[in-house]
Amino acid sequence: MIFDKLKRLYIVFDSPEIDSPPVFSSGDVVSGKVVLNLSGESKVQSLKLHAEGFAKVHWTESRSAGSSTAYTQNYSDEVEYLNRREVLLQADNGEHTLLSAGRHEFPFSFQLPEETLVTSFEGKHGSIRYWVKVKLHRPWATVRKIKKEFTVIEPIDINTPALLAPQAGTKDKMARVWYRNFGQVSITAKIDRKGYTPGEVIPVFAEFDNATSRSVVPKAYITQTQTFIARGTMKQKQAVVATLSGDVVGAQRRETWHGRAIKIPPVGPSILQCRIIKVEYMLRVCVDVPGTSKLCLELPLVMGTIPLHPFGSRTSSVSSQYSVNLEWLRMAIPEQPEPPPDYSSVVTDEEAERNITAPHPEEDLSGIMEHPLRAFVQEFRFRPPPVYCEIDPNPQPLNMRRRCMTC
Template sequence: MILDKVKRLDIVFESPEVDSPPVFSSGDVVSGKVLLELSAATRLQSLKLHAEGFAKVHWTESRSAGSSTAYTQNYSDEVEYLNHREVLLQPDTGDTTVLHAGKHEFPFSFQLPEETLVTSFEGKYGSIRYWVKVKLHRPWVPVRKIKKEFTVIEPIDINTPALLAPQAGTKDKMARVWYRNYGQVSVTAKIDRKGYTPGEVIPVFAEFDNATSRSVVPKAYITQTQTFVARGTMKQKRSVVATLSGDTVGARCRGTWHGRAIKIPPVGPSILQCRIIKVEYLLKVSVSVPGTSKLSLELPLVMGTIPLHPFGSRTSSVSSQYGVNLEWLRMTVSEQPEPPPDYSTVVSGAEVEQNVRPLPDEEDFSGMLGRPFSTYVREFRLRPPPVYSEVDPNPQAYNMRRRCMTC
């Protein structure tokens, strides 16, 4: 029986934060050290490091070949993103070198590819993984191996014109049960932008027009769709990550959402650049009509990693450059308007005396009809406005928009 003299073989990554696993992105330098502890002097042939990164998919499907026979079809594919090899220990002369008993450290460092990598991911039918593998070769002893994974997150900045653009849409359908029509249902919805980060709240603006004879229930969902592709075949897994329920909209009535909030839970970022694995998100605004199929309006979402910058000149310039109409987003209009400036601060007394002529005497009114109309305009151009008041002196009845068509 051969006594193994290796007490410990481990890989330790350097991390800027203590007790926190490191996270990398394309172009970053991955560094660390291999820890080797020996119980006695040992001859070693080599110590090699291999860094790899792959996107892999795999699933099986049962196929029927007749009434009594069936077979299983395998689907698999992979894409390589990282392949780096490095020798940490190589004998200078001869086939082996001797290391004394005790602890030894072998530092390593390599740079990730500059081109865009893909975010680490674990799914039902596939995964995207990155790891460092170390092999210790000794004479007459099986190779000792150790592997440790690390995380790659490719940044997605939502502060781009494409992801700051508002998303909106309209959809309608005729509610039918067998041969009977119950009427039409329509949904109009919009959100302020396409890109969000986990933890944010999405304000949903929507209008539900129910022209049917039945009550409907509006809802909103955030869904995640994982797509796996292999050998021209696609496999998908859909899940709902957040929900929002609204109030019932009665028959032949209209309901509105003025910024109903739906919060994004902790989910992974979107994966859109991988050939065989994609992770996509949607906001679905739907209406459930009893007895018939659901009406759903889908608005695309992108889950980013870099949150929205404070609203300011940068966003304004982006929106103006691309002609985005953000009027419907301005929800902070003050309920109490500011009073206008005092008349004396706008027009001085000297201007009033110079431009405003006194009214003619009563006996001169007979000749005023012969004067040009512009004369009267000049006379009243600088007249003081009425005294400002927050209470309307001449209130008028408002014609409020009715919610129900039958009211």
């Protein structure tokens, strides 16, 4: 029979690395091939490809309507991000195409939408998935369907002013059990920036002021919150992905963290642009007070995919120090200022030697307007900084100084 001649039907994506599956983002071209293995001659009516991408959420809740009556409420919603169809094989006369025995390859290629897509995600109450589906139609045979998913990761560059901005805050509460007050406990905390990437270490600067009559334990957590939205109702799932424990702070004592390190584990990037699914991260600096609820200060985090650039880290440090001078001093937490970079880190050895030993002939600037400005920018890119000297290289004339003194 005809359908017995189909040995295998599968999809292969083009990937620069053979061992790892491809990863795409908005505007990328997804390409590959559909492979058809036949044990003998076979008639094929059509071979069609359908690329899809959806964000879907679904959960059920049971509600009580009385002492013995209960009903189940379903919540579901979806958002479409990709819908692309392509015909890979179809006879001109609309009947069928005769394929010989052996291996047949049908390449495909399509471009993802230019507008921002959403990163692939799998959660308890929803998912964001992208896939390619292929349908093979043959005479007198059932339709063969195969589907293969691919991953989309939307880049989040943490080298932006909003994500490089330091995050800081303070919070306090009165510790009490029933009608008895034990005193006040307060937290002040700061981190260098808002955006990080998995694998980085977050230095936490914090101060814990325990004015109570009991010992407290400071801790820090990185939490992930998954939010699912459908029909105006929200469902959340929260998990702790990293923890940091401090030393016990005795009664009427104060503890300071001078950059305690908490490492970010391999987690997925933040998802903030989807209407029905969100993935958010938070750094929670807490104090456990025995006998009463804990005090927590929350600092928002964004997990990105593009790490901090080398020069961006210097810029971030400068902006962080500026914030320290204005805001963090009021919180009474000292921070060691960052020393300036070494000369060797600014200029390469080859450029430094060339600028010292090479003679500088007089330049002919008569045709400067005939060349593009970029050429001159490239020329001065690696020039060393000027040598510091306390003697003014361009002193003013003595008579000009006297005139200025009498003004």
